[in-house]
Amino acid sequence: MNRLNKLFETRKNLLSIYFTAGFPNLNDTLVILQALQDSGVDFMEIGMPFSDPLADGPVIQASSTAALNNGMSLNLLFEQLQTVRQTISMPLVLMGYLNPVLKFGVEKFIQKCSEIGVDGVILPDLPFELFNREYRSMFESKGISNIFLITPQTPECRLRMLDEASTGFLYMVSSAAVTGAKSGISQSQIDYFERVNALNLNSPRMVGFGISDNESFKQVCKYANGAIIGSAFIRMIEKSSDIPGDTARFINAIRGGK
Amino acid sequence: MHQPNEEGFYGRFGGAFIPEMLIPNIEELESKYLNIISSESFQKEYHRLLNDYAGRPSPLFKAERLSSKYGANIWLKREDLNHTGSHKLNNTIGQILLAKEMGRQRIIAETGAGQHGVATATVCALMGLQCVVYMGETDMERQAPNVARMRMLGAEVRPALSGNRTLKDATNEALRDWIANPTDTFYLIGSVVGPHPYPDMVARLQSVISSEIKQQLKEKIGTELPDYVVACVGGGSNAAGSFYHFLDNPSVKLIGTEAAGLGVDSGETAASIACGDLGIIHGSMTYLMQSEDGQITEPYSISAGLDYPGIGPLHAWLKDCGRADYLPVTDDQALDAVMELTRLEGIIPALESAHALAALVMLPLKSSDNVVVTVSGRGDKDMKTYMERFSL
Numbered sequence: 001m002n003r004l005n006k007l008f009e010t011r012k013n014l015l016s017i018y019f020t021a022g023f024p025n026l027n028d029t030l031v032i033l034q035a036l037q038d039s040g041v042d043f044m045e046i047g048m049p050f051s052d053p054l055a056d057g058p059v060i061q062a063s064s065t066a067a068l069n070n071g072m073s074l075n076l077l078f079e080q081l082q083t084v085r086q087t088i089s090m091p092l093v094l095m096g097y098l099n100p101v102l103k104f105g106v107e108k109f110i111q112k113c114s115e116i117g118v119d120g121v122i123l124p125d126l127p128f129e130l131f132n133r134e135y136r137s138m139f140e141s142k143g144i145s146n147i148f149l150i151t152p153q154t155p156e157c158r159l160r161m162l163d164e165a166s167t168g169f170l171y172m173v174s175s176a177a178v179t180g181a182k183s184g185i186s187q188s189q190i191d192y193f194e195r196v197n198a199l200n201l202n203s204p205r206m207v208g209f210g211i212s213d214n215e216s217f218k219q220v221c222k223y224a225n226g227a228i229i230g231s232a233f234i235r236m237i238e239k240s241s242d243i244p245g246d247t248a249r250f251i252n253a254i255r256g257g258k
Numbered sequence: 259m260h261q262p263n264e265e266g267f268y269g270r271f272g273g274a275f276i277p278e279m280l281i282p283n284i285e286e287l288e289s290k291y292l293n294i295i296s297s298e299s300f301q302k303e304y305h306r307l308l309n310d311y312a313g314r315p316s317p318l319f320k321a322e323r324l325s326s327k328y329g330a331n332i333w334l335k336r337e338d339l340n341h342t343g344s345h346k347l348n349n350t351i352g353q354i355l356l357a358k359e360m361g362r363q364r365i366i367a368e369t370g371a372g373q374h375g376v377a378t379a380t381v382c383a384l385m386g387l388q389c390v391v392y393m394g395e396t397d398m399e400r401q402a403p404n405v406a407r408m409r410m411l412g413a414e415v416r417p418a419l420s421g422n423r424t425l426k427d428a429t430n431e432a433l434r435d436w437i438a439n440p441t442d443t444f445y446l447i448g449s450v451v452g453p454h455p456y457p458d459m460v461a462r463l464q465s466v467i468s469s470e471i472k473q474q475l476k477e478k479i480g481t482e483l484p485d486y487v488v489a490c491v492g493g494g495s496n497a498a499g500s501f502y503h504f505l506d507n508p509s510v511k512l513i514g515t516e517a518a519g520l521g522v523d524s525g526e527t528a529a530s531i532a533c534g535d536l537g538i539i540h541g542s543m544t545y546l547m548q549s550e551d552g553q554i555t556e557p558y559s560i561s562a563g564l565d566y567p568g569i570g571p572l573h574a575w576l577k578d579c580g581r582a583d584y585l586p587v588t589d590d591q592a593l594d595a596v597m598e599l600t601r602l603e604g605i606i607p608a609l610e611s612a613h614a615l616a617a618l619v620m621l622p623l624k625s626s627d628n629v630v631v632t633v634s635g636r637g638d639k640d641m642k643t644y645m646e647r648f649s650l
Contacts (some may be wrong), residue, residue: 103552124277149278
């Protein structure tokens with residue numbers, strides 16, 4: 001059981017924040033993680049920037065390009081995270097695209113994740129069948145969860161298959177869109193959340209894509225274990241000259257505190 | 259042996275490395291494309307449009323002066339004479355019929371040189387379907403006449419503003435559009451790239467090129483097998499179509515030419531086979547140009563249609579198993595070939611096609627050899643470049 005599993009067993013209304021490693025500045029990674037932990041975020045997704053992030057909207061694209069221009073790489077990210085567990089106790093998830101991980105070597109990547117204390121990995125373009133066949137045992141032997149995405153178009157049989165194979169949580173893409181799309185929860189999204197709820201899946205679910213404020217956060221928490229915010233946080237941090245203070249205010253506003 | 263397996267792999271190349279958001283669309287297409295394409299009604303309408311609308315079969319022309327110069331029998335497969343000026347229409351006619359059969363009303367496409375965008379806008383006008391074409395902003399500038407043509411045809415041209423603002427970036431934007439519009443939209447990919455089943459589907463729709471070459475050679479010289487077939491490769495659709503029916507005829511040497519830009523060692527190149535290694539681009543495992551860290555490198559070529567950092571998985575496979583050879587051709591070599599064909603045969607080729615013609619000087623030709631070179635498109639769209647480079 002990793003930190004993610006424990007978290008889902010004990011807490012509800014979870015808030016997870018995604019940020020792109022190496023943005024806005026190359027060495028902000030630990031500063032941001034600390035600020036998020038101090039602000040009471042439940043877990044963090046660290047984005048491994050990629051040149052061609054095709055599931056992402058303009059905000060995360062631009063942050064990825066900037067991070068790469070700053071000199072971020074998978075090697076450097078692992079270096080930055082080498083001692084992260086001395087100060088950060090929250091679950092950590094790495095999110096990115098398959099090509100840089102393949103180039104790094106999947107086995108070596110999982111080994112590094114395990115050494116550092118990474119709890120989960122999200123690689124949206126890693127096909128389920130390939131994962132199942134070639135990488136699943138590698139992930140499981142190190143206790144690292146591979147997080148699957150589900151969407152409003154995912155048919156029930158596939159939902160059940162992904163649920164069955166999931167060891168962390170299911171990442172519920174809130175609507176047919178790339179990241180950072182217009183916020184606000186529509187009736188058709190609520191229908192989708194209710195439809196998935198009615199399936200009584202085993203895996204916890206986090207809703208992502210299009211969550212950006214207290215209202216949308218509260219709303220999706222009614223139907224899932226919590227929500228993931230990415231683009232809205234990146235937009236905020238891009239302009240920040242006080243990462244700890246601004247992060248605390250941002251998270252507080254999402255949580256609906258005063 | 260050169261067909262993809264059930265998961266869309268040619269050996270280790272191909273597949274469908276796509277996010278969950280695209281899986282229902284790709285699975286639907288995968289489950290339907292072979293049945294629809296092989297149905298009698300599809301074939302009848304496809305060939306009616308190829309013949310009466312596109313103007314097929316395209317001529318196979320014996321280029322006498324070029325033949326004397328190179329000391330071999332040089333045949334030109336004149337895809338430049340198709341309606342809209344390139345081979346691209348073969349594929350868009352086929353896919354638009356497929357989209358209609360699947361009930362999709364909105365068509366999206368990516369384009370580099372604009373030839374695929376124009377061919378897509380054309381069939382959308384013909385069929386009365388909504389059309390959105392993504393094009394890198396850099397390409398919109400260097401291929402301005404094609405942007406105007408697409409707009410005349412009623413398409414909306416959306417600039418891709420990321421990366422170097424070329425074909426790779428336009429493809430990313432088209433994929434994002436498809437993610438956001440999963441139910442009403444058909445993504446009409448212009449080359450043998452992207453997730454399975456696109457590479458196989460586009461190769462089949464372009465295979466009319468090699469099927470005609472065989473028939474035409476049989477009529478003209480009594481054998482359907484040439485010694486060489488030569489075609490340029492960006493993603494590789496005209497090459498896939500030119501090679502397709504020769505893949506199982508090992509006596510026919512298949513030569514692809516890729517854009518070397520300023521040279522394979524210059525860092526300013528689009529030669530994915532010469533300079534690339536194994537990786538994933540646009541949902542497909544293939545050779546691509548990337549950094550040591552797995553970031554996809556920005557390509558460069560004078561030819562917008564070849565300015566792509568990857569190559570279709572079929573070509574990566576053909577290279578790996580030795581069935582085809584791929585030669586890098588620089589900007590300057592291509593420009594020389596443009597002028598040579600223009601002056602010797604009175605045909606102004608597209609910059610892309612000139613990369614194929616440039617291979618003639620590199621091949622060890624014998625006087626008995628029959629060499630088919632596919633002239634994939636005409637040079638009208640490149641006049642701005644030609645005016646600058648040839649001081650016209």
